[in-house]
Amino acid sequence: xxxxxxxxxxxxxxxxxxxxxxxxxxxxxxxxxxxxxxxxxxxxxxxxxxxxxxxxxxxxxxxxxxxxxxxxxxxxxxxxxxxxxxxxxxxxxxxxxxxxxxxxxxxxxxxxxxxxxxxx
Amino acid sequence: xxxxxxxxxxxxxxxxxxxxxxxxxxxxxxxxxxxxxxxxxxxxxxxxxxxxxxxxxxxxxxxxxxxxxxxxxxxxxxxxxxxxxxxxxxxxxxxxxxxxxxxxxxxxxx
Numbered sequence: 645x646x647x648x649x650x651x652x653x654x655x656x657x658x659x660x661x662x663x664x665x666x667x668x669x670x671x672x673x674x675x676x677x678x679x680x681x682x683x684x685x686x687x688x689x690x691x692x693x694x695x696x697x698x699x700x701x702x703x704x705x706x707x708x709x710x711x712x713x714x715x716x717x718x719x720x721x722x723x724x725x726x727x728x729x730x731x732x733x734x735x736x737x738x739x740x741x742x743x744x745x746x747x748x749x750x751x752x753x754x755x756x757x758x759x760x761x762x763x764x
Numbered sequence: 765x766x767x768x769x770x771x772x773x774x775x776x777x778x779x780x781x782x783x784x785x786x787x788x789x790x791x792x793x794x795x796x797x798x799x800x801x802x803x804x805x806x807x808x809x810x811x812x813x814x815x816x817x818x819x820x821x822x823x824x825x826x827x828x829x830x831x832x833x834x835x836x837x838x839x840x841x842x843x844x845x846x847x848x849x850x851x852x853x854x855x856x857x858x859x860x861x862x863x864x865x866x867x868x869x870x871x872x873x874x
Contacts, residue, residue, distance in 0.1 A: 701861075739808060754810075
């Protein structure tokens with residue numbers, strides 16, 4: 645079954661860290677660029693970060709640059725998002741999404757997301 | 765950063781009617797870099813259109829996209845009950861690499 649399943653969300657205090665995981669199955673994970681996209685409760689979509697299939701390139705939204713890092717383990721079919729110095733406005737559902745080749749910037753497969761709540 | 769504005773915010777229509785959704789960019793967007801998604805409550809978004817006008821696999825032909833430069837649109841020719849949802853446009857750029865979404869248009873039942 646082709647799917648993405650996120651985990652690692654929870655409630656965290658401002659300034660603390662959290663690491664999210666996205667487990668892929670049913671397709672050749674190592675062939676695809678992978679993204680993180682977030683959605684604050686009741687709000688729209690915000691692209692967060694991307695890592696290329698070969699880990700050579702990574703890019704971040706300005707809102708998370710310098711605080712978040714992205715990584716992947718192609719042997720484990722897993723994408724990660726390390727979130728440091730968390731702020732209350734980082735509260736959102738975080739989804740991983742697969743980039744459609746060759747552009748890699750359209751998302752044809754999404755996970756259901758994991759909720760991150762930043763609150764004191 | 766390119767800002768996308770979608771209008772209207774909410775579109776109230778009846779099944780069988782035609783829906784036209786607008787997406788306007790703060791600066792010119794390469795047409796091949798514009799997409800549309802559908803999101804229903806509690807579900808992940810679904811890719812409808814890429815390259816401004818190319819339907820994704822499995823998307824019914826009642827969905828069509830058009831536009832260029834700063835003005836793009838998504839048209840649903842005859843609304844089916846399952847089409848009532850929120851629709852987002854998305855663009856991506858290469859200098860610097862990144863992507864933005866519009867705020868969404870909600871299509872609800874009149």
